[in-house]
Amino acid sequence: MKIIVLLVIVFIFSISLEAQNLNSVKKAMEVRLAFALQRPFYVSNDLSDIGLPKQSRYRSAVSAELRYYPFNRSFAEYQLGYSQEGAGYASQFTNANYLKNSIQIGYSALHSRRLIFDMYAGWCFNILLSAKFKNAQTGNTENVGSYYSRTAQGISLGLGVKTKIKNDLYIGLSTFMNIGVSPISKNVSPEELQFVIPAFKISVSKLIRYSKSMSK
Secondary structure: OHHHHHHHHHHHHHHHHHHHHHHOOOOEEEEEEEEEEEEEEEEEOOOOOOOOOOOOOOEEEEEEEEEEEOOOOEEEEEEEEEEEEEEEOOOOEEEEEEEEEEEEEEEEOOOOOOOEEEEEEEEEEEEEEEEEEEOOOOOOEEEOHHHEOOEEEEEEEEEEEEEEEEOOEEEEEEEEEEEEOOOOEOOOOOOEEEEEEEEEEEEEEEEEOOOHHHHO
């Protein structure tokens, strides 16, 4: 009888251990494709106009993202994307488009949950691709890239949730903000910073789990 009880305990323990291994994402990588709607606007570098009403024109962004989990609850992430930013209104606006590089560090809930929440903070380094201004009075579009700095840097903050579809395939929703810390223009005084608040992202990702066979 004791032997039977011992065998049952060992069996239950082995099932529990296997479940933990299946839910573990330690040393795993996650590849993600994402699309975002975002509201960009400019703020003077002394932040004196930060509380004033902002433009409501939304633009889009797409990105490819790679996340690495050194532990089950923490991750580091690199994002490479095309981000439509700038400022203005429907009738008169500036479109500034960037190649966006972001490095994030974040915290994630355990992947054993049905809904997996995460949050992150990071740094953005953006490279200007083009900048054009549309004049409301004339209707003409002017290339203004020469007035812009070639690079712009900022701080990113975000939080989101995802759920598994099947076989380590996930769909996620998140919101984030980018806060500029370097002037976007060369000659304009006062200097302006690029803000993106709010932004909403939908993504599809694939989790690639670490296994001992991969290290051989």
